[in-house]
Amino acid sequence: MLWLIVVPALSTAFGLLAAQLTDRISWGNIAKSLIFMPMAISFVGAAVIWKLVYDTRPIEQEQIGVLNALYLFFGGDAPQTWLTVPFWNNFLLMAVLVWIQTGFAMVILSAALRGIPEETIEAAIIDGANPFQVFFKIKAPQIMGTIVVVWTTITIVVLKVFDIVFAMTNGQWETQVLANYMYDKLFRANDWGVGSASAMIIMLLVTPILVWNVYNARKEMR
Amino acid sequence: MASLEIRALTKKFGDVTVLDHIGLVIQDGEFLVLVGPSGCGKSTLLNIIAGLESETCGEILIDGRAVNDVHPKDRDIAMVFQSYALYPNMTVRKNITFGLKVRNTPGPKIEEMLAAVSDLLKIGSLLDRKPAQLSGGQRQRVAMGRALVRDPSIFLFDEPLSNLDAKLRVEMRTEIKKLHHRLGTTIVYVTHDQTEAMNLATRIAVLHQGRIQQLGAPQHLYDHPDNLFVAGFIGSPAMNLLPGSLSSSDGGLYFRPGDGEDLIRVDHYPFREAPADGAPVVFGIRPECVTLPREVEGQARFEVELVAEAVETNGFDKHVAFAYGASELIGRLPAKAGLVAGQPMRVGFDLSGISIFDRRSERRL
Numbered sequence: 367m368l369w370l371i372v373v374p375a376l377s378t379a380f381g382l383l384a385a386q387l388t389d390r391i392s393w394g395n396i397a398k399s400l401i402f403m404p405m406a407i408s409f410v411g412a413a414v415i416w417k418l419v420y421d422t423r424p425i426e427q428e429q430i431g432v433l434n435a436l437y438l439f440f441g442g443d444a445p446q447t448w449l450t451v452p453f454w455n456n457f458l459l460m461a462v463l464v465w466i467q468t469g470f471a472m473v474i475l476s477a478a479l480r481g482i483p484e485e486t487i488e489a490a491i492i493d494g495a496n497p498f499q500v501f502f503k504i505k506a507p508q509i510m511g512t513i514v515v516v517w518t519t520i521t522i523v524v525l526k527v528f529d530i531v532f533a534m535t536n537g538q539w540e541t542q543v544l545a546n547y548m549y550d551k552l553f554r555a556n557d558w559g560v561g562s563a564s565a566m567i568i569m570l571l572v573t574p575i576l577v578w579n580v581y582n583a584r585k586e587m588r
Numbered sequence: 589m590a591s592l593e594i595r596a597l598t599k600k601f602g603d604v605t606v607l608d609h610i611g612l613v614i615q616d617g618e619f620l621v622l623v624g625p626s627g628c629g630k631s632t633l634l635n636i637i638a639g640l641e642s643e644t645c646g647e648i649l650i651d652g653r654a655v656n657d658v659h660p661k662d663r664d665i666a667m668v669f670q671s672y673a674l675y676p677n678m679t680v681r682k683n684i685t686f687g688l689k690v691r692n693t694p695g696p697k698i699e700e701m702l703a704a705v706s707d708l709l710k711i712g713s714l715l716d717r718k719p720a721q722l723s724g725g726q727r728q729r730v731a732m733g734r735a736l737v738r739d740p741s742i743f744l745f746d747e748p749l750s751n752l753d754a755k756l757r758v759e760m761r762t763e764i765k766k767l768h769h770r771l772g773t774t775i776v777y778v779t780h781d782q783t784e785a786m787n788l789a790t791r792i793a794v795l796h797q798g799r800i801q802q803l804g805a806p807q808h809l810y811d812h813p814d815n816l817f818v819a820g821f822i823g824s825p826a827m828n829l830l831p832g833s834l835s836s837s838d839g840g841l842y843f844r845p846g847d848g849e850d851l852i853r854v855d856h857y858p859f860r861e862a863p864a865d866g867a868p869v870v871f872g873i874r875p876e877c878v879t880l881p882r883e884v885e886g887q888a889r890f891e892v893e894l895v896a897e898a899v900e901t902n903g904f905d906k907h908v909a910f911a912y913g914a915s916e917l918i919g920r921l922p923a924k925a926g927l928v929a930g931q932p933m934r935v936g937f938d939l940s941g942i943s944i945f946d947r948r949s950e951r952r953l
Contacts, residue, residue, distance in 0.1 A: 485673035488640050493687035493734070494661035503686070507677035 368456055369463075369527065369543060374520040376464045378513060381471020385479055386501065388472070398476070402469035409466070409529035416462045417534050422447045450539045462530050467523065471516045478512035479505060511586045518579040525572050544568050590651040590664070590741035590774055591616045592637070597646030599632055599798075606632050608798040610646070619768050619775045623785040624795035625821070630778045633795070634744050637776060638667050650742065663742075666735035670747040672727045674719040674734075681715040684733045691738075705737045708767075725756045732767075745777040749784060761787055782822050786810070794818050810874075813943055816950040819872050825907055825918045828878065830871045831947060834863050843871045843944070848913045852890045852937065857944055859953050869953065872943035875907065878919035881936035888939035895932045910935065 384401050388394035404412060421431030437446060482505055490504045506513070528545035544564055552561030592614040599607040606629040614620045622630040635641040637648060639660035648655050655663050666687075674683050684705060688698045706712045709729045719727055728748060735743055745764075749757045765788055768775055779785055785792050786806045794801040794809065794817070802814040813819035819827045832845040834854070841863075842851040852871070863869070877884075881891050894910040894917070906925065910917045919935060927933055944953045 483671060483673065485669045485671050486675055488635075488638075489667065489669060489673040489734075490675070490686070491640065492638060492660050492665065492667050493690060493738070495686070495690045499690050504675055504677075507675075510677070 369460060369524050370521060372457070373460050373463050373467065373524045374517045376460075377467035377471045377520050378475075378517050380464065380468040381516065382475050382506075382513070384468065384472040385476035386505075389476060389479060398472065401472055404466045405469040407466070409462075409527075412462050412466055413530045413534050416458075416465075420458055420534075452539055455535065455539055459530055459534055462534075463524065463527060467520050471520065474512060474516050475509065478509040482508050511582060515579060515582045515586060518575050518582065521575050522572055522579065525568060525575075544571075592742055592774060592776065593647075593649040593652075594633075594637070595647040595649070597633070597636065597648065598644045599629070599636060599641070600644045606798050607636075607643075610798075610800060612793060612800065612803070614774060614776065616774055617772045619777065619788060619790045621777045621779060621785040621789035621792045622795055623779055623782055623792055623821075624801075626780060628795040629798045630780075630795045631746055634667075634746050634776060634778045637742075638665055638744055639663055664740050665742045665744055666738050666740040667744040667746065668731050668735050668748045670750055672719070672731040672748075672751075674727060674730055676719050679716050679718055680711065680722070680730050680733075683719065683730055684737050687734065687738050701737050701739075705733045708736065709733050724752050725760065728752060728760055732764075736767075736771075741774065743773055743775045745775065747779055748777075750779070750781070757784075764788060783824060786822070792822075794821060796821075811941060812952070813872070814952050816870060816872075816945050819943055819945065823874060825875050825920075827872045827874050827943070828915075828917050829945075830873075830912070830915050830917070832869060832871055834865065834867045834869055834944075836865050843869065845871070845913050845915070850890075850892060852939065853888075854939065854942070854944065856888050856939070857942060859944070861953070863944075863953055868947040870945040870947050870950075872945065873937060873939075874941060875918045876920045877938040877941055878910075878917055879921050879936060879938070880925055881934050883922065884936040884938045886938070886940055890937040890939055892935055892937070893932050894935045896927050896929050899927065899929050 384398070388397045388401075391397070407415070418430065419432045420434075422434055423430060434446060486504055486508070487500060490500050495503065526545055527543055528549060531543050531546045545568060548561055548564040548568065550561075551557045551564060555561075592612075594610055594612040597607055597610040598605065610633060612620075622633060624630050632641060636643050639655070639658065643656065650663060650665075675686065678686065681702065685698050685702055688701065693701075702715075706715060709732060711726065711729050711733055714722060714726055714730070719730070722730065728751075731748070748764075749760055752760060761784060768788075777785075777788060789806050791804060792806055792809055793803045796817050802809055802818045809818060809822050813822060813827070816829065820829065830845050832843055832848075835842050835844050835851070837851075840853055841855050841857075843854050844851055854871075881889075892912075894912055896908050897911055897916075898909040900907040901923070903923065905923050906921045906927075908919045908921055908927065910919060921927065945951060946953055
């Protein structure tokens with residue numbers, strides 16, 4: 367549940383922010399390429415990279431995990447095993463997916479932002495709107511359709527997420543997700559009944575969102 | 589209401605100079621039309637006045653106050669765009685009141701102003717529709733409503749009629765003219781359509797290659813174009829321009845068309861300075877001054893036999909293309925004039941309203 371809200375929301379928000387900001391700076395295209403880069407990495411690869419970020423070494427050794435290194439630098443007393451902290455470790459896993467999906471959201475939303483007629487923005491400026499009002503009252507409503515498509519697409523990705531959890535925690539320490547649960551039951555516990563049931567549930571959850579997504583995408587095209 | 593003054597305004601995009609030392613004073617309540625062909629810089633000038641683009645150098649003063657560094661929203665201007673630029677996600681009501689809301693105008697005041705504007709523009713029944721549900725003419729009205737409701741001191745119009753069909757364009761033109769009469773606000777209006785400019789303006793500024801070619805009342809520009817560009821640009825069909833030279837003989841001054849033997853007497857022409865004998869000039873005559881000999885009144889006249897090459901009927905008159913030496917000459921003949929293409933006929937020139945230009949400097953002599 368948490369995944370379904372946090373990941374699409376953060377990815378879309380960051381994507382929109384990145385799209386808006388990179389359109390306004392001279393080195394925006396380089397920034398865009400960098401933000402888009404994680405899209406080219408497989409989920410397992412990304413999981414391994416982030417596992418190293420969260421890595422923990424005994425206190426007497428040099429920390430190779432960036433998070434622990436920072437934690438100690440800013441006065442933490444002992445390195446933490448981040449991925450085993452219940453509840454919060456979920457967010458550490460989500461960060462990986464957000465990192466990957468932000469690039470996708472940015473590219474689509476940036477194209478949508480460029481499609482907004484320049485004159486409506488100029489009209490709003492002359493009307494007296496400040497940059498926030500221009501963004502939230504003029505630009506965002508005009509690309510609402512695209513935002514919905516991006517949001518639902520990422521939601522579908524979230525429902526299917528498996529590799530990241532499998533590679534990083536394997537569902538331990540309260541980080542279980544549906545797809546990993548299905549895999550566990552189906553191929554590890556040989557409990558085909560529960561495994562198939564969870565597969566069905568994933569499908570049932572994905573289907574309505576997929577239908578809605580296709581409907582919106584078609585509406586966008588018109 | 590306010591006056592607007594532009595001083596030595598220059599705009600460059602890289603090495604390209606789009607506007608070159610534009611100077612312009614627009615009086616309070618004036619309807620000034622900036623007219624010129626595409627790419628002459630007229631829209632850029634309007635955007636600079638609005639504050640949407642910055643100038644390379646020069647000054648803009650509204651009511652004597654320099655506004656170069658003033659944000660567009662604080663310049664007290666409103667703009668109507670060519671594409672209308674309505675906010676597609678908002679209803680007509682919200683489109684019109686958006687500018688008031690972001691300026692924190694109190695609610696009852698907004699309602700009052702909205703009612704006044706929708707009355708004035710007769711858009712009361714459209715208030716709850718979205719722009720996509722409106723026709724071109726209705727969108728145009730809403731766009732004007734959005735500008736009017738703020739009661740700005742200066743209105744800027746950027747080719748507001750060019751997306752409308754011909755009939756609607758004429759209607760809206762009259763409407764804008766009426767609106768100006770009623771409100772008496774200062775208006776700067778950009779168009780590439782010289783007919784629109786002639787109809788609407790109290791004064792016209794003709795822009796070409798980043799410079800103001802001529803500034804004046806519409807009739808003055810029509811009768812006394814300052815240079816060849818203005819002569820060719822203002823008026824439809826365009827002024828006939830015949831290259832040739834001046835020659836004086838028998839105590840009179842004549843124009844001799846380039847390759848012809850004809851001598852057209854131009855003694856009466858008020859030369860700004862005495863021309864040299866044999867000076868290369870361009871002789872300009874409006875199509876309505878090229879007509880049947882009996883239609884020409886007054887002493888300053890000239891008759892010649894020409895062949896009509898093409899005839900266009902307009903209902904109230906006919907545009908006839910004649911071959912005159914190597915040049916083509918357009919005449920306006922009464923609708924009832926019986927004439928057949930390919931036949932020679934007598935044609936009269938009314939010489940009272942001619943223009944003569946220096947061929948080298950292209951300036952009016």
